[in-house]
Amino acid sequence: MNPGDRVHVDRGAATYEGVLMPSTTADHLVIKLEGGYNVGVDRKDADAELLETDVHDVEEAQAAEGISEITFEEELPTIALISTGGTIASTVDYRTGAVTAQFDAEDVLRAVPELAGRANYRGRVVANILSENMTPEVWAELAEAVYEEIENGADGVVVMHGTDTMQYTASALSFMLDTPVPVVFTGSQRSADRPSSDNVMNAVCAVEAAKADHSEVLLCMHATESDDYCALHRGTRVRKNHTSRRNAFETVGAKPLGKIEWETGDLTFRRPAANRGADDLHLAADLDTDVELVKFVPGTSPDFLDIADGASGVVLEGTGLGHVNTEWIDRIDELVDDGTTVVMTSQCLEGRVCDRVYDTGRDLLEAGVVEAGDTLPATAYVKLMWSLANVGSVEETMRRPIAGELQERSVPWT
Template structure:
């Protein structure tokens, strides 16, 4: 019999409507234990009870430490984390970066509140528990189980604000069929990073988006505010408008890391264009983020910088995870 630890952090799956005040996360994790979970025992405990749009890096760190403690329990075979969908992709990626155990860690949530007549949380939790207890998923890192599909944390994104199938991207690792789990792939694993130190909680990494008429001075402002890194979510394959190459040069010259990502939902950064495009941005010191979206690139940067990675070694360390 497999034993699963369910860690609750809040989100829609734990939320109930409060009239005109909107939905608020209030349910404890014990309320999320599936009524029917087969030959699996489930123990629940709360880490947080909050909407994921309110999380900061200290909260993500707290979740990662709680998962690490659960995995260290020799009686635990896997961990399920219930989480708000708004920022689940960031927490999942952090958990994947520091996941050294072969035991599965599976994140899930809901698109509809716990008091909704068609709440999707119970089914999502049941499926996540099945995935976390499945021996075939050992060694696959942190995963996201949602609406019948289990996918890798890396590359996953929330792709719809309200649809039941909220996530896309990543590698499909398994899916539900006929009441059972069909395993289809194993995601590539990268070198495991140590659990972040306390500095992770306050390290400042900003995201700035390129668009017609965007203000490059925002990057200067981010540096003045003490940002250790800035992720530039460029257009297309990694481009930005007038003034950004100069802003990148000023930022990197001051010791601030600049990562070049893309606001496009899919596809890698491929510096191609001059006249302020990716060729000029990288020449000015920006580090391409490869296939990492801006928000997962931000998490990786925060982990590396809080661990003491020096600016001159940052590019090499970052590219290990591309």
Template sequence: MEFELGDRIRIEKDGNVYEGIVMPTTTDHVVFKMVSGYNAGIDPEGATITLLEKAQPKSAAKKEKAEKAKPSKKLPKVTILSTGGTIASKVDYRTGAVTAQFSADDIVDAIPEITEIANISGRVVYNILSENMKTEYWTELARAVAEEIENGADGIIVAHGTDTMMYSAAALSFMLKTPVPIVFVGSQRSADRPSSDNAMNAICATKVAVSDIAEVCVVMHDTTCDDRCAIHYGTKVRKMHTSRRDAFQSINCNPIGYVDYSTKRIETILPYTKRGTHELEVKATLEPKCALVKFVPGADPDILSYYIDSGYKGIVIEGTGLGHVSTDWIPNIRRATEAGIPVVMTSQCLNGRICDRVYDTGRDILKAGAIEGEDMLPEVALVKFMWALGQGGDVSEIAAVMSTSVENEITECTLK
């Protein structure tokens, strides 16, 4: 029998019955997506195939588009800014591709539950893979967020790829003082997978966007179950697993709180800036010529020479343990600081705090002019360095900023 991509069919073979939507294939097998969300491939020889439903033509689909949700005067306004994430992705069964749809209508169609929480509008800032993020994109995003707040948005959601979301969240944390919530959200698994986390994350993010938590934060699955999402400070969160749904974890502190998915209630456990406390303020100037250098045993100290001689303005070193490097790196640390290039020490351990006063090596590093990064994550220290240098000031002023908590990036007492 004849069938086309997107048709719903039933296949009976060897006493088994399968139903699904026809997908593209490069073999002689019939490939289709089952109700479970998984794809299957069946050799059609000896099989009985029944056409259950023809695919709806694209033109007809447009004409019969679901009725748009009407804005409610009673609901707050939330703008979803897209940077290339998959918050409202769809599967095109004619091509087999998962494509991102980012108009307000597309988002509402994909996740209609959010219309019960807020009046949603959408805007594409850029559409890139998160690994292609650049400092100038952070600046563009910060200004787009500010524009939406100035236009009356009661909350902002930033849909972002997960791989570099913690960098972008940290950047906006430093660049913006905000009167409303700014919520980063992403998806570890695409929308065509039964285990996709995009809808739950988006719904929880929307709840936070209309709350009184006026922080730049990240909202993602807290566990591998569909029970709750965690609300993380944008400067204390890290992606800790390549694919698990609970990959995002707060480091050296607890999350701000949690969103219960079944009740949609928010429970906070840490202090936060309340809605309306700050006027909108934008300080979006960044210095891109900052480096994050990971020390490894036997690494050549001339690695630092490269950055010094190439005109870099700041260097973050990811050292061992309490913040150490080999003794033969110390002369180049001194060379950098004497040249007016601040050097901040952080740790590869992630959990815990820098203390270069315990061992002789650490004391020599401090004598060479390095700044202790306290319990900042290395990537957060890098982004903060870019921001601090972008605001101007001499080396002593930059050092003071890097040693002071600006947006919760340094905790007074590190968790043990």
């Protein structure tokens, strides 16, 4: 029996039936019951019967370089599953009760049998880290892996990622990649051992989105607290707005780009999306990581900007229309004179920077600050890294949309 198989287990007077899960010890069977709970059964004196094999034996498909292929039907599309870690790729250590990121892409297939038969899969692990340990260096490795999978014929890519920093990575790939096929990020707010886990629905909807007729870099997560449909957010316009709720992600400044129904897999877009094959595959993964993201708060000394001394760039989260204390302006002027690109964003979730309304804003513009419109601070941080490494006119690039990050107008949601 392998993880992913449906089993019947008798031990004494107790009877269990469900899906066999990966176990961290050789002494126990871990079974996911129909209600969603996991139960650990001591193998000693347990009588286990195989009822159904749900997923192919991926160990035999595992190649030496850590890439596997799992084929169900030749006519199905090929989806590359790339794992970076996170809760969707986590399991419970039954010795400690802690959730740890230790699934590779093949384990995800075993843990989510509902993926079987929807596509042919190529599994690949780029990193096995929790979201807080993500770095720009891993962004570049991930972009290169996605590029290679598409170059090798993948019809779509699903990236499994921790939710806490997923918006940063989705933004990075939006700038780094011109892609002719969908690249869909997904994750899980609640681990697979919990009956309220969102991992199955998010993973299945992400695969369906990766099969669809578009070529966007999207983020696919629960749209509501119920298991009804997933929202499809553009990678550069999304933000995690709740620590633990299943529908934690929101598109800022608009409704989500689209949605995908859980029961049917039907995908609909609210606004135009790039067509599949519209762009040629291109990779520009270089980043200038000498960039700071600084949040202004009342009472902070201008000396706080010393963190940006000698830096290539700094993104400021200003108040309202893009303001900081007037005592900061001379220090900002010095940074600009020393060659640091200073970009202004707003701490407000809606609306855009406009430093032409008040005196403070006009003084900031005169000091050389670059307005980023309604670009989200996290996205502007990533975009500035990418722009410094890949374009000639950084200031001009920060003022215009590259990957849907900057909207032409801030209007009521449509």
